[in-house]
Amino acid sequence: MSYVVKAPEVVGVPVVGTTEQFPVRRVYCVGRNYAAHAREMGFDPDREPPFFFCKPTDSVKPVAYGDTLEVPYPSETENYHYEIELVAAIGKAGSNISEADALSHVWGYAVGLDMTRRDLQMKMREMGRPWEIGKAFDDSAPIGPMHPAGTVNNLEQAEIALRVNGEFKQKSTIDKLIWNVAETVSYLSRYFRLEEGDLIYTGTPEGVGPVVKGDLMEGSVEGLGTIAVKVV
Numbered sequence: 001m002s003y004v005v006k007a008p009e010v011v012g013v014p015v016v017g018t019t020e021q022f023p024v025r026r027v028y029c030v031g032r033n034y035a036a037h038a039r040e041m042g043f044d045p046d047r048e049p050p051f052f053f054c055k056p057t058d059s060v061k062p063v064a065y066g067d068t069l070e071v072p073y074p075s076e077t078e079n080y081h082y083e084i085e086l087v088a089a090i091g092k093a094g095s096n097i098s099e100a101d102a103l104s105h106v107w108g109y110a111v112g113l114d115m116t117r118r119d120l121q122m123k124m125r126e127m128g129r130p131w132e133i134g135k136a137f138d139d140s141a142p143i144g145p146m147h148p149a150g151t152v153n154n155l156e157q158a159e160i161a162l163r164v165n166g167e168f169k170q171k172s173t174i175d176k177l178i179w180n181v182a183e184t185v186s187y188l189s190r191y192f193r194l195e196e197g198d199l200i201y202t203g204t205p206e207g208v209g210p211v212v213k214g215d216l217m218e219g220s221v222e223g224l225g226t227i228a229v230k231v232v
Helices: 035-040 099-105 118-126 181-188
Strands: 012-014 021-023 027-031 051-055 060-062 068-071 080-082 084-090 106-113 141-143 159-164 167-173 199-201 216-221 225-231
Touching (some): 012 060, 084 159
Parallel strands (some): 060 141, 068 225
Antiparallel strands (some): 027 051, 084 106, 084 199, 106 141, 159 216
């Protein structure tokens, strides 16, 4: 088959311990899924239904362990924020998935960053408009190597953390998710048929803040390693 313009390349996330890659189809993100982060953003963290936004597939930027991914400071913002997140990768398609069956649809997990043009996000929120220009921009979804779900133990109690220039800025545990991974997968599948290759960025804990050119971010989830991203 031929195309009239160049076809998009498949974005692949390397799988730990192999030469294989996890192909990315869609990127879903959960908003305000840690109570303390909801409070710092000015919201009541009552257990309201989760809400979602999307990032483009090519915003995903894999970073290998031991490497430092360089991302350019984005245009049109003066308030560029980090958000460390656990990422769940879908390996079995489905819709209207039950909570009891949800984790069987998860192929693996990775460390991710939901980079945000916070000033633009807040402006859009105040105007009642979608968040895309604040969330769905180029290079906004760095991600570490993918770990098959069967190799990950005690994830529910794992520490999630982010340091900027060596100083801890975010530090929490996965069990503080308002909606856990199984609940998130189940709820999301009521509105979208999940397919192999989908990524779900599950939300960030408290401590989000700005970075500038030259800053080095180191994000980690216990058991999934640490990724390094530098703003240039």
